[in-house]
Amino acid sequence: MLMQKCPHCGADNSMKRQTCYHCQGTLSTPQEQAAPAATSRWEAIDLSRATARRPRPATEAAGEQPTAGGERGRSYMPAFRRPLRHVRRMGLFFRELYTLTRSGITIAHACRELSRRNASGLGRLAGDMAGAAEAGKPIVTVMEKHPDLFYPWHIGLVRAAQDGAYLPEAFDQIARAYEVEWETRSVLLSRLAFYVVFGLPPILVLIPLLLMLNQPIPKEGWVPRSVMETVVHYFRTVSLPIVVALIALFLIWQAVSGTAWLQGLQQRIVIRLPVVGRVARAAALERYLGTLGLLLRGGIPVTTATAHAAAAAGNVSLTPRLMGVGQSVQNGMGLSLALAETGVFNNDTLSMAATGEVSGALPDMLSRAATYYREEHEAKRRILLRMAGVAFGVFWLCIVGAVAAVGLKVYFDFAFRVMDWMME
Numbered sequence: 001m002l003m004q005k006c007p008h009c010g011a012d013n014s015m016k017r018q019t020c021y022h023c024q025g026t027l028s029t030p031q032e033q034a035a036p037a038a039t040s041r042w043e044a045i046d047l048s049r050a051t052a053r054r055p056r057p058a059t060e061a062a063g064e065q066p067t068a069g070g071e072r073g074r075s076y077m078p079a080f081r082r083p084l085r086h087v088r089r090m091g092l093f094f095r096e097l098y099t100l101t102r103s104g105i106t107i108a109h110a111c112r113e114l115s116r117r118n119a120s121g122l123g124r125l126a127g128d129m130a131g132a133a134e135a136g137k138p139i140v141t142v143m144e145k146h147p148d149l150f151y152p153w154h155i156g157l158v159r160a161a162q163d164g165a166y167l168p169e170a171f172d173q174i175a176r177a178y179e180v181e182w183e184t185r186s187v188l189l190s191r192l193a194f195y196v197v198f199g200l201p202p203i204l205v206l207i208p209l210l211l212m213l214n215q216p217i218p219k220e221g222w223v224p225r226s227v228m229e230t231v232v233h234y235f236r237t238v239s240l241p242i243v244v245a246l247i248a249l250f251l252i253w254q255a256v257s258g259t260a261w262l263q264g265l266q267q268r269i270v271i272r273l274p275v276v277g278r279v280a281r282a283a284a285l286e287r288y289l290g291t292l293g294l295l296l297r298g299g300i301p302v303t304t305a306t307a308h309a310a311a312a313a314g315n316v317s318l319t320p321r322l323m324g325v326g327q328s329v330q331n332g333m334g335l336s337l338a339l340a341e342t343g344v345f346n347n348d349t350l351s352m353a354a355t356g357e358v359s360g361a362l363p364d365m366l367s368r369a370a371t372y373y374r375e376e377h378e379a380k381r382r383i384l385l386r387m388a389g390v391a392f393g394v395f396w397l398c399i400v401g402a403v404a405a406v407g408l409k410v411y412f413d414f415a416f417r418v419m420d421w422m423m424e
Contacts, residue, residue, distance in 0.1 A: 084185055091178030093122050098171035107167060108133035138162050153314030157291060160308030164298025173290060187385050195396045203403055208234035210407055213414040217421045264316040271317045275384055282377035284315035286370050288322060293366035302329050318344055
């Protein structure tokens with residue numbers, strides 16, 4: 001257990017005590033030296049702002065690398081959501097980096113090789129990363145200059161990987177995240193595109209016809225010219241505005257959905273949903289435990305490792321809770337108890353962490369727990385995709401059923417009005 005000496009009588013006291021048990025003198029407790037609490041969840045996630053208000057730890061004062069943060073502040077989410085093709089290219093980029101570095105090639109030579117084979121913006125990015133590595137600088141300094149390409153948890157994970165010397169594993173984790181995002185988005189977009197391409201045009205053509213049939217029958221009857229003029233009129237005034245409105249809503253959503261505020265709001269809402277929330281929680285905790293296990297295996301101190309792992313979780317709802325694990329451990333609490341205080345881990349994970357602490361195999365047990373969360377994420381994600389496909393089908397059937405019911409009503413009304421018109 002961590003102890004502190006009384007400045008008055010020299011007696012040993014627990015780190016949690018504020019007064020000496022022997023002379024009742026006031027102790028200099030860690031709470032007096034701790035950083036003030038973050039004013040918002042965004043500040044708790046942004047390590048560069050959260051650490052700017054903290055006193056430098058002893059290891060950093062001795063000239064070591066800062067444990068977290070950077071010179072420039074950065075937002076939690078990227079500047080805007082990238083298209084699906086970009087997600088695929090980024091997944092391939094990090095997968096190639098993982099393959100090259102895992103085979104023993106240095107990061108400088110790996111990035112230089114990718115820069116020669118890619119003529120696009122990623123090639124220039126790889127060239128900048130190679131130049132930084134050849135100059136002895138961390139490649140994360142180049143990644144921080146491109147907030148529109150990298151999520152902040154990517155930057156935090158690569159920074160932690162350089163401290164723990166496990167860059168190939170970090171590249172593999174980022175590549176897997178991109179591959180999962182590409183698969184999920186491509187499945188959902190393909191289903192949505194099918195219904196939009198093959199279902200929306202017939203409805204947009206049917207609406208003017210129904211509105212035409214609902215009009216009073218002229219005394220001279222319907223002639224082809226009047227029918228075409230009426231249908232074209234309703235197409236211009238009803239169907240075309242619907243198309244323009246849908247396109248405008250799509251463009252507005254593309255512009256707004258990439259903002260940090262809305263993506264943070266989405267994560268807070270999604271984490272509370274029954275099935276989707278379990279998928280998002282499993283993905284974040286898998287990144288957290290996997291990063292924490294790799295950092296501890298690399299010899300990084302627990303307080304520094306927990307800060308890097310919390311940033312790698314990449315969830316605006318869970319990361320603020322995980323940020324407090326390092327402070328609890330620093331105050332003398334065991335890691336398993338600190339994880340239990342967050343309230344986000346299940347009993348199996350906490351039991352494995354406690355077993356790892358007792359046996360001295362904590363990194364291996366955390367990595368095994370991360371594997372379980374990864375398997376849970378994959379299983380529930382596939383269930384969610386099936387549910388999404390069923391939901392799309394049911395929603396479209398409801399629309400088609402409503403249009404069919406209105407069409408039948410209009411048709412029979414028109415038939416009766418034709419009979420009345422013929423009787424007259």
